[in-house]
Amino acid sequence: MPTPDTPTKSVFDIHALEGIYLLYWKMEDCTEAIDIPIPLSKKERHMLVCLDQPRRMGDLARELLALPSTVTAMADTLEAKGLLFRERDPNDRRAWLLSLTEQGHDMRKVMASKASDLFRDISGLSDDELDQFAKIALKIRSRIMETGMPKGPQT
Amino acid sequence: MPTPDTPTKSVFDIHALEGIYLLYWKMEDCTEAIDIPIPLSKKERHMLVCLDQPRRMGDLARELLALPSTVTAMADTLEAKGLLFRERDPNDRRAWLLSLTEQGHDMRKVMASKASDLFRDISGLSDDELDQFAKIALKIRSRIMETGMPKGPQT
DNA sequence: TTGAATGGTTCATTTTTTGAAGTATATGGC
DNA sequence: GCCATATACTTCAAAAAATGAACCATTCAA
Numbered sequence: 400m401p402t403p404d405t406p407t408k409s410v411f412d413i414h415a416l417e418g419i420y421l422l423y424w425k426m427e428d429c430t431e432a433i434d435i436p437i438p439l440s441k442k443e444r445h446m447l448v449c450l451d452q453p454r455r456m457g458d459l460a461r462e463l464l465a466l467p468s469t470v471t472a473m474a475d476t477l478e479a480k481g482l483l484f485r486e487r488d489p490n491d492r493r494a495w496l497l498s499l500t501e502q503g504h505d506m507r508k509v510m511a512s513k514a515s516d517l518f519r520d521i522s523g524l525s526d527d528e529l530d531q532f533a534k535i536a537l538k539i540r541s542r543i544m545e546t547g548m549p550k551g552p553q554t
Numbered sequence: 555m556p557t558p559d560t561p562t563k564s565v566f567d568i569h570a571l572e573g574i575y576l577l578y579w580k581m582e583d584c585t586e587a588i589d590i591p592i593p594l595s596k597k598e599r600h601m602l603v604c605l606d607q608p609r610r611m612g613d614l615a616r617e618l619l620a621l622p623s624t625v626t627a628m629a630d631t632l633e634a635k636g637l638l639f640r641e642r643d644p645n646d647r648r649a650w651l652l653s654l655t656e657q658g659h660d661m662r663k664v665m666a667s668k669a670s671d672l673f674r675d676i677s678g679l680s681d682d683e684l685d686q687f688a689k690i691a692l693k694i695r696s697r698i699m700e701t702g703m704p705k706g707p708q709t
Numbered sequence: 710t711t712g713a714a715t716g717g718t719t720c721a722t723t724t725t726t727t728g729a730a731g732t733a734t735a736t737g738g739c
Numbered sequence: 740g741c742c743a744t745a746t747a748c749t750t751c752a753a754a755a756a757a758t759g760a761a762c763c764a765t766t767c768a769a
Contacts, residue, residue, distance in 0.1 A: 411670050411673050411674060411684050411687075411688050412670065412688070413603070413606075413666040413667075413669065413670060414692060414695060415687070415688035415691040415692050415695070416581075416669055416670065416673055416691070417603075417604075417695055418691035418692055418693075418694045418695030418698075419574065419577065419578065419691050419694075420578070420600070421617070421694070421695055421698045421699070422574065422691075422694050422695075422698065423574065423575070423578045424617065424618070424619050424704050425698050425702075425704050426571075427619060427704070428619055428704035428705060428706065429704075440755090440756085442756085445575070448568070448572075449572075451568075455716080456716075456717065457715085457716060457717080462576070462579065463579070464579050464582060464583055465757080466757070466758065466759080467716075467717060467718080468717085468718070468719080468720090468757080468758075468759075469756080469757060469758080470717090471717065471718055471719085472718095472756085472757090488716090491715090491716075491765075491766070492716095492764080492765060492766085493715065493716040493717065493763095493764060493765045493766070494715090494716050494717075494765090495716080495717070511568040512568075514568065514571055515566050515567065515568060515571065518566050518571055519566060521694075521697070521698065522693075522694045522697060523693075523694070523697040523701065524690065524693065524694070528690055528693070529566050531686055531690065532566075532570070532687070532690045533566050533567070533570035535679065535683055535686065535687045536570040536571070536573035536574050536577075537569060537570050537573055538573075538677075538678075538679065538683070539573045539574075539576070539577050539676075539677045539678070539679070540569060540570070540572055540573030540576055540577075542676070542677060542678040543573075543576045543577065543580050543676065544576070546678065549579050549580045549582070549583035549584075550583060551583065552757085552758080552759095595724085595725085597725085610747085611747075611748065612746085612747060612748080620726080621726070621727065621728080622747075622748060622749080623726080623727070623728075623748085623749070623750080623751090624725080624726060624727080625748090626748065626749055626750085627725085627726090627749095643747095646734075646735070646746090646747075647733080647734055647735085647747095648732095648733060648734040648735070648746065648747040648748070649734090649746090649747050649748075650747080650748070707726090707727080707728095
């Protein structure tokens with residue numbers, strides 16, 4: 400019978416990564432339970448949260464690891480629910496900019512603040528640790544935004 | 555036209571969380587590209603990585619935020635691919651323990667070590683920061699494992 | 710100007726997830 | 740021990756979500 404795998408010698412071992420995955424999954428799980436007036440799927444929630452400012456559909460698709468056609472569908476339903484609207488990108492008239500309506504912004508704010516609270520509870524970190532973690536997470540965020548957002552599914 | 559939302563005053567603000575999400579998504583994206591002899595879906599990969607030691611299907615379902623029936627289906631395909639096998643849990647003969655075959659363990663090790671490398675590249679952190687981040691991620695991991703794994707979808 | 714590339718849409722197909730009903734084992738009260 | 744109820748997993752049909760190919764409009768570059 401196989402015995403548990405021994406940790407690799409690498410600095411950042413798989414159990415730390417597992418911590419990140421668990422955190423993500425647990426956040427997903429608890430976020431489901433946030434009570435919002437209009438029911439949204441997980442991906443739709445993420446899309447909403449990504450829209451702190453107007454974004455092009457293609458960018459969203461890459462960030463959310465979705466195909467353009469998937470983003471079209473999600474934008475359709477969020478638009479139908481009155482949470483966002485499309486505007487032509489003045490710099491490229493092929494592209495749409497998605498922007499939140501006032502209702503969309505309200506909902507996004509509620510979700511963002513609840514998510515932040517959830518993170519504190521779930522992680523159980525001290526203020527000091529939260530601070531350290533946030534600092535590094537922000538670094539990772541800028542790094543990914545600079546050096547390459549996810550490429551997303553290839554067609 | 556709505557202006558970008560102002561950050562909340564909470565210690566752990568939404569942009570830090572966004573960093574964690576981006577990290578997760580980018581890891582998903584790059585992990586797709588890891589070349590393995592037997593093609594697996596994302597969830598199947600996660601399941602494999604979770605099986606560093608024999609686990610009950612119900613536990614996996616909760617951790618992976620899937621329904622029991624979904625885990626049954628995934629276990630079936632991974633079993634058919636020769637990567638894991640079922641054994642009755644001697645402590646509860648209703649339950650199955652999923653264990654990796656030797657091939658499964660080999661594949662898991664490859665994926666775990668590549669994931670670790672990927673993380674270093676994607677995050678772009680210094681060794682010192684990696685260390686700090688890993689320490690905190692491990693804390694979060696134990697915290698979640700103690701105080702409550704995800705409940706998963708409710709039937 | 711024109712041909713190739715890009716941004717998004719449409720829609721039929723495939724994949725994945727869901728959930729209700731079922732089997733087998735466990736657990737707690739009597 | 741016996742029964743009722745709960746738990747662990749399975750089955751399978753229905754629903755939801757993602758995919759990808761064909762398409763239109765605009766942009767970019769030769």
